[in-house]
Amino acid sequence: MTTYDVLFTIAGVISAGSGILAVGTKHLVHAALWLVVSLTALCGCYLVLGAELVALVQLLVYVGAVVVLVLFALMLTRAPIGRSHDHDTSLLQRAAALVVGAATAALLAAVLVAAFGTQTVAIHGGTSQQLATQLFGTWVWPFELLSALLLVALVAALALSRLRIRTRADVEAGQS
Amino acid sequence: MIHPLLPFTLVGLLFGIGLYGVLARRNAVLLLIGVELMLAASGLLFVTVGSLTTDAMRSGQVLTIFVITIAAAEIAVALAVVLAVFRARGTIDLAQAGEDD
Numbered sequence: 001m002t003t004y005d006v007l008f009t010i011a012g013v014i015s016a017g018s019g020i021l022a023v024g025t026k027h028l029v030h031a032a033l034w035l036v037v038s039l040t041a042l043c044g045c046y047l048v049l050g051a052e053l054v055a056l057v058q059l060l061v062y063v064g065a066v067v068v069l070v071l072f073a074l075m076l077t078r079a080p081i082g083r084s085h086d087h088d089t090s091l092l093q094r095a096a097a098l099v100v101g102a103a104t105a106a107l108l109a110a111v112l113v114a115a116f117g118t119q120t121v122a123i124h125g126g127t128s129q130q131l132a133t134q135l136f137g138t139w140v141w142p143f144e145l146l147s148a149l150l151l152v153a154l155v156a157a158l159a160l161s162r163l164r165i166r167t168r169a170d171v172e173a174g175q176s
Numbered sequence: 177m178i179h180p181l182l183p184f185t186l187v188g189l190l191f192g193i194g195l196y197g198v199l200a201r202r203n204a205v206l207l208l209i210g211v212e213l214m215l216a217a218s219g220l221l222f223v224t225v226g227s228l229t230t231d232a233m234r235s236g237q238v239l240t241i242f243v244i245t246i247a248a249a250e251i252a253v254a255l256a257v258v259l260a261v262f263r264a265r266g267t268i269d270l271a272q273a274g275e276d277d
Contacts, residue, residue, distance in 0.1 A: 004178040012186040019190055019213050023197030028206065035209050042216055045186065048178070049227040054240045058219070061244050066212065066251050073205050073255040077262045087203035089271065097199030105192025112184035112221070116228065120177040123227050126234055134234045135241070146245050153249035160256035165264045 002120065004048055011044030028079040028087060032070045036063055050125015053132075183224040190217035204258045204268040208251060215247045 015038050022034035039062045046055035080086065088094070135143060190213055197210025219240040226236015262268050 002177045002179075005182060008178060008182050008186075012182060016186060016189045016193065019193040022209055022213070023193055023200070023206075028203065031206055031209055035212065038213065039216060042190075042220065045183070045220060046223055049183065049223050051223045051227065051237050051240070054219075054223055054237050054244075057241050057244055061248050062212070062216075066248060069251060069255055070205060070209065073258055076259055077205065077268050079203075079205070086269070087201055087206055089200055089202050094200045097196050100199060101192040101196030103192075104195050105188040107188075108191055109185045109188030112187060113181055116180040116184065118179065118181055120179050121228050122177055124230050125227055126237070131234050131237055134232075135238055138233050139235075139238050142242065146242060150245065150249050153252050157252045157256040160253070160260050163260055165260060167264055167266070 004123065008045060008048045011041045011048065014038075015041035015045065026083045026085065026088075027081075028074055028084060029071070029081065032067055032074060035070070036067050039063055039067070050123050052125075053128050178228075180224070180228055183220065187217050187221045187224065190214070190220065202269050202271045204261070204270055205255070207270065208254055208258070211254075212247065212251065215243060219243050 018034045018037035018041065022031050022038055025031050025034060039058065043055040043059050043063075046052075046058060089097075194210045194213030194215075194217060197213060198207055201207050201210065222236045222240040222243065224236075226234065226240075229236075258268055265272075
């Protein structure tokens with residue numbers, strides 16, 4: 001066990017544990033808050049792997065923006081505060097989902113471990129300067145394309161929220 | 177020096193947890209939380225492989241930043257769709273049959 005192993009195990013256990021709570025909790029709002037814990041712990045994993053910039057982007061974009069959006073959506077859809085069983089599927093479907101999830105996790109981990117072996121390897125995190133040189137050199141056109149994608153997503157979200165929507169009650173009132 | 181076993185196990189665990197969340201939840205917003213966990217697993221896989229191999233283009237970290245950006249765009253549009261469905265049907269229960277069923 002090296003220092004990296006210990007630090008990664010701590011962050012990874014927090015991340016996986018709070019991820020399980022995020023998909024398993026009965027409180028709707030707590031699910032979003034456990035997602036914050038899980039993704040923040042994942043930032044710690046990124047730091048151990050030597051990817052400082054990715055960790056900071058993850059913290060800013062996910063924890064700062066995405067989870068706030070999820071919380072807003074939960075409030076706007078009148079999510080119940082406190083324990084609620086309305087969002088649970090039947091016990092049979094949950095058991096099947098557990099089997100599928102566990103099987104996928106085992107398969108993915110087994111294939112990846114078999115591909116890379118179990119010997120300890122050195123971490124080549126690289127410096128942020130190298131990353132910036134590559135990001136604005138080799139990867140500059142995909143980067144620009146992504147800024148266009150973000151603009152399209154912004155316009156699409158705005159257009160969807162301004163859409164005139166006829167509810168079922170409106171349709172029935174119009175027909176009668 | 178790090179055992180590659182640890183990050184790859186975490187990748188598998190996070191993806192499995194996200195898949196369970198997608199399959200076992202009936203609320204559309206909670207389904208999106210599962211999708212976010214699966215995307216986080218993919219990002220961790222990119223960073224891990226990028227850090228364990230020598231790569232002059234740093235593609236592991238760059239692609240993770242791209243995945244995070246695409247996930248942000250995806251969740252903005254997905255939540256707008258969820259809100260539109262809520263306004264039209266009054267509920268975002270995925271198990272409830274629609275008008276055509």
